[in-house]
Amino acid sequence: MWEYLPLALVVALLALWVVGLHAAHRRGFLEPRHLHPAGPFLMWKTARGRAFIERLSQPKRFWRFFGDASLAIVGLTMIGTTALLIWEATIVQTPAVRENAPSPQLLLGLPGINPLIPLWYGIFGLAIAIVLHEFSHGILARVANIRIRSLGVIFFLLPIGAFVEPDEDEMKVLPRRERARLYAAGPATNMILALLFAFLFSSVMMSSVAPVHDGVGIVSFTPDSPIQAAGAAPFTVITSVNGTEIRSYADFTRVKGTLHANDTIPITTYDGSQYRTFNVTLAADASGGPLFGFFGVDTTTDYYHPLSNP
Structure with a gap:
């Protein structure tokens, strides 16, 4: 019985969050504070940051080139990921893999769940990745002359994400290539930075770090x-x-x-x-x-x- 206590506490906490969110919305407590419920999630929207994105987007020729490069990066990544999934599908049923498969925690790249990712370092890295990802979308939106309605943070008990909200009507009439650039910029930024920091940490910074012991x-x-x-x-x-x-x-x-x-x-x-x-x-x-x-x-x-x- 006691082994289910942590799960029961989590479920109770989530239920209180949903009920409290619904009650606060019905009483008109959220909207005056720029808070907007979306199912069990809560979005905080603000106009702050739009001027900063506008300044960053000024070298439009550079950002258009970056958008085209992003298309190539995500296209090649898609092909490589598909090939990797097909290859994994061919080996996942072998006896060696079935008997010695990694635990589910190792398959999730989430700090606090994956034992290879330290909690606070992981949260810090995830926050940087989310912010740069969304700013990339915002910059390419302004390069395409799409109005940014708001920026914000998504909550589900705790902050779990961020967003840049472009004007949906303007997005619908945007040429396909411009729209593809906008969508590709976020993941391409994350991949470029991941490769950059992996190189810096492994070849430059880690050379000054000594392990506790060889082995x-x-x-x-x-x-x-x-x-x-x-x-x-x-x-x-x-x-x-x-x-x-x-x-x-x-x-x-x-x-x-x-x-x-x-x-x-x-x-x-x-x-x-x-x-x-x-x-x-x-x-x-x-x-x-x-x-x-x-x-x-x-x-x-x-x-x-x-x-x-x-």
Whole structure:
């Protein structure tokens, strides 16, 4: 019974939010404060920021070029994503993938849910991505001489998004190419910045960061994980397996290749202050090979390497 308490609290909180939003709207409390309900969501609209977008949109030739480049970027991305989905569809039913698939949390790029994304860093990055995405739409709207009615923030208990609201009637008569530029600018901006910051962090800034310890970092565990049952903890680093020092995932893979399912071996981890050694009895994966039962990352600082379930 108690395991459902957090879910019940979330449902009750959401119900109170919806009821309170409806009551505030009926009593006329929201509109004078530029708040507008949209189902369970609440939008705050303002005219502030329109002049800033107008100034940014002045080099129209540059922004038209950026819009055309955005079309190419999102078109190539669409083709690549489609090809990736087709490729994944061909391997998702293989025994190795079915038995060792990542947890649902790892598939969601949301801070606080995905264990690979720190909560506050993730929220900060997501906020920047949303703001730049919407400003890109706004800039291309003004380049196409579309009036911006408002800017705003979307709430669902907490702020969850932002928006730029163009004039819908003017959008309907906009030439197809101009409209496509406007729509493509937002996601293209996010992709360009993602590549830029990935390069900066991996090749420039990370070179000055030293890992806690060389090895393979444990992020999370699979159900019935042998290494977790032995006492290993998340966010620690595997430094030794079966008496062999582990300095990288390549070392881990080499040692794993010498082991078999049901072997009981010593594994040493480091948590930043002390070493701990556990005796782990390995399980068998779908192909009969040894299974440790964790999701990890290589601690090298050259690049960030998310690893599959070893």
